[in-house]
């Protein structure tokens with residue numbers, strides 16, 4: 361999270377809530393639906409009326425060549441796009457039917473419901489593994505006792521596939537872990553606030569193949585509990601982890617949009633659009 365995002369979240373958080381409140385609102389995976397999403401950086405329109413349903417409890421992969429707007433689209437889904445100076449947005453993003461951009465909708469609620477994992481693992485490096493996991497609770501104003509915290513740390517590290525590797529060194533700094541372990545720590549940190557959707561922006565691009573495989577296993581095991589939307593450049597990864605894919609493209613001078621979307625199997629083996637076939641078969645991009 362950027363400093364701006366952190367301070368914005370902190371500034372919006374006045375009250376504290378017991379953990380039970382987080383558990384209640386963590387009512388399982390939610391459907392996310394983008395309707396007519398357009399996005400600009402200044403006068404540069406980078407997405408044009410993109411609509412996509414990301415089903416609850418499934419993994420949706422966003423694929424497409426560099427610069428077609430995948431990351432921008434992902435950032436509109438938890439209202440991070442608007443943090444960029446000069447950025448503009450139009451459209452709707454519905455979380456189980458409720459528009460995140462509706463007037464009066466709290467930004468902190470959107471960020472808690474929709475977690476994010478970034479390309480480069482970004483644990484707080486000097487903070488302990490334990491404190492990294494619970495760091496999000498403080499930002500969202502949740503106050504919990506020690507034993508509840510202990511249980512939450514174990515649960516989230518287990519769900520992120522990291523518990524066995526770190527259970528005997530929870531007080532070591534997060535920055536001392538390997539890159540792959542750091543990324544799974546970031547996943548555990550995101551899970552601790554009980555998100556209903558997890559956005560992942562090329563989460564494995566800085567990792568070696570073994571760490572990549574561990575993170576992919578983690579994504580797979582999470583998908584029943586949280587809706588996952590993942591941006592990836594790696595076609596094998598999209599094929600391995602996702603249930604459905606959306607292929608984005610920004611042709612010369614035209615803002616990005618979705619050319620085709622559907623079940624991952626169909627996108628890879630019987631795409632309807634020649635441009636999708638060319639892309640998934642590595643003929644461009």
Ligand SMILES: Nc1ncnc2c1ncn2[C@@H]1O[C@H](COP(=O)(O)OP(=O)(O)OP(=O)(O)O)[C@@H](O)[C@H]1O
Pocket residue numbers: 401406424425426427428429430431432433444
């Ligand atoms: N902060 C920014 N300020 C101005 N323009 C931006 C900014 N971020 C992205 N863009 C522009 O928006 C367009 C879409 O970028 P975006 O990063 O969303 O594409 P992408 O498909 O995710 O690319 P990649 O796969 O390379 O990450 C590009 O033309 C990019 O240059």
